[in-house]
Amino acid sequence: GGFTVRAVATGTFRAADKPVLSHLFAERRGRVLNLYELAWSVGAAAGPILATVVLAVTSWRVAYGLLFLLLVPVVVVVYRTPLSIPGRGEAPFTLDGLRVLSRRPAVVGMTLALVTSGGIEGAIFLWLPTYLRTAFDPATANLALSAYIFTYVPARAVYTLVVDRVGYLNLLVA
Numbered sequence: 001g002g003f004t005v006r007a008v009a010t011g012t013f014r015a016a017d018k019p020v021l022s023h024l025f026a027e028r029r030g031r032v033l034n035l036y037e038l039a040w041s042v043g044a045a046a047g048p049i050l051a052t053v054v055l056a057v058t059s060w061r062v063a064y065g066l067l068f069l070l071l072v073p074v075v076v077v078v079y080r081t082p083l084s085i086p087g088r089g090e091a092p093f094t095l096d097g098l099r100v101l102s103r104r105p106a107v108v109g110m111t112l113a114l115v116t117s118g119g120i121e122g123a124i125f126l127w128l129p130t131y132l133r134t135a136f137d138p139a140t141a142n143l144a145l146s147a148y149i150f151t152y153v154p155a156r157a158v159y160t161l162v163v164d165r166v167g168y169l170n171l172l173v174a
Contacts (some may be wrong), residue, residue: 007122030163030171034156041152048129048142048149056139124148 018033025032054063101107128148132141163171 003126007119028164030168031160034160034163038153038156038160041149041156045146045150045153048146052139052142 018036021032021036022029050066051060051063054060054066125145129138129141129145132144136144159171166174
């Protein structure tokens with residue numbers, strides 16, 4: 001129950017990342033979203049490895065401190081990168097607009113697909129190391145999670161390179 005509440009809370013805030021990126025980079029949407037997922041997959045695969053290595057040597061406090069230090073360059077780059085928000089004469093988003101949008105079958109279908117996909121993926125991320133801990137030590141279980149997540153990296157790298165060349169629908173079908 002606690003995991004569900006946490007996941008819903010996290011998902012509520014994370015739900016804005018891709019629409020915002022899609023809006024800001026509409027002309028390069030496919031490439032930007034694949035780069036975003038590529039960055040996520042590298043970080044998600046490296047996280048359990050980093051935690052396992054650090055915890056083998058020292059405490060979780062050092063792991064969090066190291067994570068903080070690794071994020072400093074990212075914050076600096078984001079802070080120094082100019083953001084030009086495209087002016088497209090758009091209307092502000094309202095609750096009435098949200099009601100109209102939420103009645104569209106395509107929006108409802110995509111929402112259900114994303115919730116289902118995210119739920120399955122999240123369950124695997126929780127289940128895999130937990131299940132493997134019944135047969136292996138925690139370090140091996142965590143490293144198995146990293147190995148599983150690492151499979152995203154080459155796929156996202158390829159998607160990033162080809163998405164603008166083959167088109168979204170062709171890539172999706174392939």
